[in-house]
Amino acid sequence: MELEMVDRIVDRYDARSSALLAILQDIQQEANYLPQAALRQVARRLDIPLTRVVRMATFYAAFSLKPRGRFVCNVCLGTACHVRGAGRVLDQFQRTLGIGVGETTDDGLFTLQTVNCVGACALGPVVVVGEQYHREMNNRKVDRMLKSYRKQAGE
Amino acid sequence: MLTFTIDGQTVQAEEGQNLLEVALAHGFDIPTLCYHPSVSAYGACRLCLVEVTQRGRSRITTSCNYPALPGISVVTRNDRIDRLRRLVMELILCRDPGNPQLQAMADRLGVDRTRLRFASRQDGCILCGLCERICRESIGADAISFVGRGHERRLATPFDEPSESCVGCLACAMVCPTQVIEFTQDADTRTIWKRTFTLVKCKECGAVLGTPEELALFQRKTGLDASYFDTCDACRKKQTATAFAAVTWGGQRP
Numbered sequence: 001m002e003l004e005m006v007d008r009i010v011d012r013y014d015a016r017s018s019a020l021l022a023i024l025q026d027i028q029q030e031a032n033y034l035p036q037a038a039l040r041q042v043a044r045r046l047d048i049p050l051t052r053v054v055r056m057a058t059f060y061a062a063f064s065l066k067p068r069g070r071f072v073c074n075v076c077l078g079t080a081c082h083v084r085g086a087g088r089v090l091d092q093f094q095r096t097l098g099i100g101v102g103e104t105t106d107d108g109l110f111t112l113q114t115v116n117c118v119g120a121c122a123l124g125p126v127v128v129v130g131e132q133y134h135r136e137m138n139n140r141k142v143d144r145m146l147k148s149y150r151k152q153a154g155e
Numbered sequence: 156m157l158t159f160t161i162d163g164q165t166v167q168a169e170e171g172q173n174l175l176e177v178a179l180a181h182g183f184d185i186p187t188l189c190y191h192p193s194v195s196a197y198g199a200c201r202l203c204l205v206e207v208t209q210r211g212r213s214r215i216t217t218s219c220n221y222p223a224l225p226g227i228s229v230v231t232r233n234d235r236i237d238r239l240r241r242l243v244m245e246l247i248l249c250r251d252p253g254n255p256q257l258q259a260m261a262d263r264l265g266v267d268r269t270r271l272r273f274a275s276r277q278d279g280c281i282l283c284g285l286c287e288r289i290c291r292e293s294i295g296a297d298a299i300s301f302v303g304r305g306h307e308r309r310l311a312t313p314f315d316e317p318s319e320s321c322v323g324c325l326a327c328a329m330v331c332p333t334q335v336i337e338f339t340q341d342a343d344t345r346t347i348w349k350r351t352f353t354l355v356k357c358k359e360c361g362a363v364l365g366t367p368e369e370l371a372l373f374q375r376k377t378g379l380d381a382s383y384f385d386t387c388d389a390c391r392k393k394q395t396a397t398a399f400a401a402v403t404w405g406g407q408r409p
Contacts, residue, residue: 049297049300049320050297050313051291051298052297053313054300055302070201
């Protein structure tokens, strides 16, 4: 964990404590999760209690305090996706990857998460991987998608 | 000073006071779990509901965080308030129906059971956050806070590790309305939030004074001489009385 990265991000916001949320977002963007050491450094640099940082970091579902895989798969379980079979899609992820929700595969490639709506209901069931949206997912498409990400990782 | 009425009685309050503290000061009985006069009001337990009428409009609101305003009339009890308090009590009680403090409050409000069940955990914590506020606002240690959200929300030290900023003062455990913050203490040590502190004792009688960390913090905050923290209240009183007697009567009792 490079604390210089944290320092650089904190400096970008002039070490203003009101920018805490934005700082945490930037750290997660770079490190893929929020390491403990980074949160401690943020508290030190902003001169605020560690409790305030931890309270915010644990409040938002978008933050993870555990290392995540290279591809974070968010299966949408919102109402529209749900009625169009998101539950089956999630089952397929769990079967194929052999992990539960919130877990990461041993090879560090995939993390499985659920989300309650991504605002793309017309495309449901939706799966968001990183920044990419995958529409009208079904079991076959899940397998195909995972295969292509594995291939991408191998290159 | 501003004037308004509580249950028909005219009362006076300072600007900035909340309804609950004015009502309690005038002897009105309002049930609370999350209120403490030394920290900011949070409105978590919702038991201090009262009816406030202002310019002909009435509303039910929590009195702990509602400001005293000139000319309003406040009702601390009626059928509607009682009914709402009982419902709120059922909601709180379902978090741990076996908790003695919650049972006592339920008895007081005429609630004998809760129709709800809170499945996640039954640890007696009602998430009122009083421990967090006393730690931050009164003690200034900021050792614990809410973590997580929704049904996973709870109070903990950062990363559930022994907190570096905790001074082991036990304020959190003392104010907890359901008495569920655990700590242990033997002759020489005290353990709370997974951290063990040694105990400092009175140089005269050996009574426990507290942890070195809390005494250092209180010395810093009060600016008192370090020697003030050598003895317990009783022994300090004795010393002062002896010194006083020496000055006044030359050490002889009249």
